[in-house]
Every structure is written in C-alpha cells, then in structure tokens.
Amino acid sequence: MNCEKCKEQISAYLDNELDDISSANVQEHIAACADCAKVCEDLSMILDFCVEDVEIESEVPPNSKALWRRINNIIETDVKEMKPSPEVVDNRNWFAKLWRNSWQMSFSQVVASFVGIALISSLLTFVAIKNYSAEAEMDSNAATVSESVFQKVLGKIGLVETPAQARARRLAEQQKVIDYWNQRVELRRQNWNGQIRETFDRNLREINQVVYEYNSILEKNPQDNLTGEMLDAAMNEKMDLLRAFSEL
C-alpha cells in the first residue's frame, strides 16, 4: 500500500469501517510509514476530541458523515486561523525570496551587480561634482566649452544642467531683477533734471548695445563661454545702473 491509498482509508480505518484485509494493510503501512502514522495519530486525536464534544452536546446525531463534516469544518477553521493575511504572505514571501535569492546568485549575476553599482556610483559622483563646480566653471578661463556626448545625454534627461541651460536660467533671473528696477526708475525719472536723464539714457543705451551684441554672438555660438560670462557681467552692470538711479 502506498501513502496516498493509506491516507484515503485512514478515516475509515479509525471508524472501523474497513474490512479485515484493508484494515490490516493500513495498519501494516502505518507501522512502516512515519508520515501516515502521524496523520493517523492526528486524526485519531481529532476524533477523540469530537467524540468528547459529541458526548457533551448530546443533541448532535452520531452520524459518521456529519461527524466528518464537522471534523472538516474544524480543520478548515484551524487552517484559516493559521493562514496569515495576503499582504503578510506577500511580504513574508518577498523577504524570504530576497533573503534566499541574495545568497543564491550566480557568478554572472554577482559581476553584473558590481558593474551596476559601479556605474550608478560613478554617475552620482559625476552629477554631484558637476553641480558643485558649475559656478566655478562659469568663471573658468576657457573661451569655449564643448559638451561631451555623455554630458549632452545627461543634460537631455535633466540630470545635469548644460552651460546653455544654466545661462538661460541665470538670464531669466537677472531679467526679473532688471524689470523690477526698471519700474522703479520709471517712477523716479520724471523728477530728474535734464543732465541726469540724458546721462542715464546714454549709459543704458550703451549697456543695451553690449547685451545685444553678446546675445547675437551666443545665438551663433552657444558654446562661447567667454561671451556668456561677459553677458552675465553686462547684465549685472545693467542691474547696478538701474538700482543706482532708482534711488535718485
């Protein structure tokens, strides 16, 4: 007799419903098989428990089918109680998988992991250095800056700010400040005398011309770092001029 056949007949065996031969076969198998013996023992305990229960609740009919249904219900209830909630199962599975998998990587997986970590570390280091030294680069003495393909890619995906993007951002900030001081100047200039008004207009025209020239150069050659730097200086001078005259 194999285990499967034995487990099918255990309940009938415990209820003395098997014929002598079958009962002997089951008995023989249980004697030899520890697993089936354990199942038999468990069922026997449950059966004893249920019999006691039946004795207490005398109104329950001593029907074997009903009894087994009851046993099944009890088992199912117990199993349900033992079963954790789906999330817990998932989490436990996830952690268990991770724990098991972390120690079950092939050589190629280990190498791939190291390469991945190295790449990510390099990328993060590069981004950090790039951002840290962005202003220093603006002050560098190089006349032009040529972006590498890597930098361009990083710029496109928004990981680093390209010189052109940094310049555009800076210009927008400066223009806001200029607009503010311009409004202040417009309020004040009606009170100036002719000399101040003429001088201011002449100097503003000069600085506007400088800004225009630098913008034209940068349109043709956005990589011209020196012109970018000069444009920045000219915008600062324009801000200073407007601020200074807004106080008069």
Added chain:
Amino acid sequence: MKLILTKYLCPPALKKATIFFLTVVFFFAQTAIEVAAQKKFSRSYPASKNVRLQLTNRTGTVTVEGWDKDEIQISAYLEAPAANINPQSLNGGIYINLVKDNMGRNDVGNVNFTIKVPYTSAVDIETRIGNLSVGNVRGTFVRANISAEGDITLTNIGASTVSAENLMGDIFFDGVVQANGHYRFMSTRGNINLRIPLNSSFKLVATAPSTRNISLGEFSNSKMNFLGDGRRVVGQTGDGSATLTVTNQRGSISFIRR
C-alpha cells in the same frame, strides 16, 4: 543839428569803449551770479591713521588726497539747488551719503568734493555721475565706483585691495601691486591704463572682448596666454601672489611700466 549832435555824442571810440565796458560788466556779473549760486561746505574731523572714509555722492566730482595729518578735512562746493550734507562720524569712520540725505528731493545740484585724509586711510567712494580721483593713499583698500559716467584716476596708491568700476569713462591706476593683494578694474566703454612696477607679482585675467586690445607692454612673458581669439589674456608675473582682474567690455586695456 541832429547830425552834429550824433557825431558829437557817439564818436567811434566812445562806441568801442561802451561795448568793452558792457562786456566786462556782464562777465563779472555772470561770475558773481555763479559764485552766489554755489554754497561751500567745510568740516574737519580728527581721525586715526587707519580711518575709513565712505562717501556716496549723487552727481559731481570727488577728489580724495592723502596727507600727513591725523585729520579728515572735507570741502565741498554745492551747486544750486544745494544738496543736504550730513556727515556722520561712527566707529572711527566718516560716512557721507548724499543719496540718502537727499532722498525724495526732486532736483539736487552737483556737489564737488575735495577731501584730505591720512595717508593710511581706507577709502570707499562712489557716485552716480562724475569723475573720481584718489591720490597718495596706502591704507587697506581703495574702492572707486561710478554707476554711470565719469573717469576714475587713482594715483600713487599703495593699498592691498583696489577696486575701480565705471560704465563709460577711463580708468587710470598708478600704484604698487602688493603681495597677496586683490585688484579689480572694470569698465564698459573707456580705456583702462594700469601703471605698475615691473617687478610686480600677480596672476592676471584681462578681458577685452570687443576690441581685443590688450597691451601687456613690458609685462608680456611666456606665462601670458591669449585665449578666445585674443579676447582674454591669462597668465602670471613673478610668483603670482596678487590677483589682477581687468575687464573692459568695449575698450582697451594697457599696462605701463611704473
């Protein structure tokens, strides 16, 4: 009869004399009006050797001269409508701010300052329009800033930090470059001339993007590099302990041996 009278009363010589007399009278009257229109302001303050002078003018010239006295002497000519001047002596420094003192006034005339300070004073002057001049000063720093138009002339300067900035106008610096000093000259349109000793040690960044006219003169050496098609010169002389930054957007930069 009429003809005789005319001839007698208005001979050509008398006519000339009359015209000359009227011209002289008109000239003196005009001068008198101008003098009467100007007010003079004078004040002196006792000062320590390393006193700080901070002056913010609106329009007009400012001349600061070092002298061998522990005293600051301020003289100013105020053109009509005369500006308010209210110098403050605070923490061993003299502070004059005509922008603040005349805030809200619609029209204020030029104020032309002549100020004497101890040789070792720190001088910080700025104006909106007008020439600035500082001479014979060797304190910790000299700063001269013109918001718009005017020349800056710094002569016989021995400060370790010097800054001169204008928008339209020339800048002239004549002085020594101290070890570990910082020197900054910036203009938008004008000429920048720097007269310094040949044995000066400094790191240089000189930029003249429009004219590309950067003349190093005797300071040219193998460590000086022209960048960006000659728009910028970067290099050093001696041990390069001082820093010298010169920017002229639309003008020239020249170095002259002192």
